[in-house]
Amino acid sequence: MRDKLVMGALLLTLVTMTSTAVAAPSGSFGWLGQLGSHRTLVLPATADHSPVITLGTAVDLTTGQTVDGYAIVHYAKGGNGGGKPGSGGGYALMGAKWKTVEPWLLNPVNTGGLPYDPPGGFGNNNSTPGSSFAFWNTSYDIDKWEDAADGVMGNGSGTDILGDGTETFSTLTADLVAPDGLNEVYFADVSESGAIAVTIVWGIFSGPPQNRQLVEWDQVYDDVDYDWSTFGEASKMDFENIATHELGHSVGLADLYSPADLEQTMYGYADFGETKKQTLESGDIAGTDKLY
């Protein structure tokens, strides 16, 4: 962890140092054209602003099986919704788990303030592949869930659930109609107002339990409506806080909305400057243990 923190600090310094180069207009920086343009992830409309949006049925190209898709939206909400924190320890499962280990892709390009080092560096050819904050932090957050799979954190054993990631600067797409065999993570404008992030999962969630499985996850973080922080700044969304929660959906956990579960990482709302979801709590660990 210390190495990663140092790495993050170095990256932050690097980006700060090179920000002058970014600001300077230059025709040679084809990259800069992408910084100001945003794609919008338009989610199917729901009547009730529901955090779980049904995407319908499709055929998974990888397995040939019929799968269902869901988009799980993480909304911002100030305070605790009027509830009183309880002892918690709860968890909710989506009804499917991973039976295979698949790799994932992350495009770190964002306008929310998270450091990344584009191909060739900011004109200096010093790019370090895989070194963006979002990429290494996502890898780090996945490790937490995999560590929890045996019910004990920090004991050096767990289960490889989500596989290895690769940082890419290619255009990625969250799949709202049918899975495409790729597990993709990137930044964009999420259409729903108040949506901080959305995780899309495809899988078999019903029928004989032995047939149920997840086949794909995609994740989009909103860098238009929210600025992002690497260290819990009060006016921004802390990336590790939100990503750790979102990755809980990737492994098969559902949101919690009971006031008793306010302190669990899988609690359904998040707030500016919040960092308590960076660590897994008793219910998060118990749920992962139950699945794997």
Ligand SMILES: [Zn+2]
């Ligand atoms: Zn959620």
